[in-house]
Amino acid sequence: MPPTPLTPGFFLRKPDRVARHLLGKLLIRQPNNPSGEPAIGRIVEVEAYFGSNDPAAHAFAGKTARNAVLFGPPGHAYVYFIYGMHYCLNVSCEPEGHAGCVLIRALEPIAGLATMARRRNLAANAHPRLLASGPGRLCQALAITRAHNGLDLTEPSYPLTLADDGFPTQPIDATPRIGIRHAADRPLRFTLRGNPFLSK
DNA sequence: CCAAAGATCTACT
């Protein structure tokens, strides 16, 4: 079935519910110029962050210039720069005023693998696992930067879109989130069970 | 103004 963009209503639920439902969906990156090819990946690993009552969330200490997108409408991109080198992509969820979000952590490459490899400075025949398995890697593979912060991911005419292609429901594992200091014991990282393109 | 931490990745031992 042809990919259908997700609707804002998809993101109105709590972050853990949205996270589970995002597994198996497509992240579509339109080319920057007409001669380029789209880059498409299937979401296989995500983490849920609750705006309040979640010490690990960027929005835990309240609204700032950096995290303002999280407090806005659902289905929008929150892109931040970390460790001086990497970008990470989140999707805002819950109604406006609530700062829940989902971090996209790994993609299974579906289309545009050569473009992904080039953006990642890898050989054209590099193992596809190296393309987008990890939050920093997938942003590099899809050329996602702070320029995309605040973008509506439900609008198919924009360069970055989330879509459903009818991929069937799969068993899901829930494990602790990666790389955080606080609340590291909560099982809020969700993965497609046994998928070879997970980040760890 | 300055300092410190950070939802990472890669290379090297």
Next chain:
DNA sequence: GTAGATCTTTGGG
């Protein structure tokens, strides 16, 4: 397994 790269954001003086 450990270290280094590299810079934005934030909070305190």
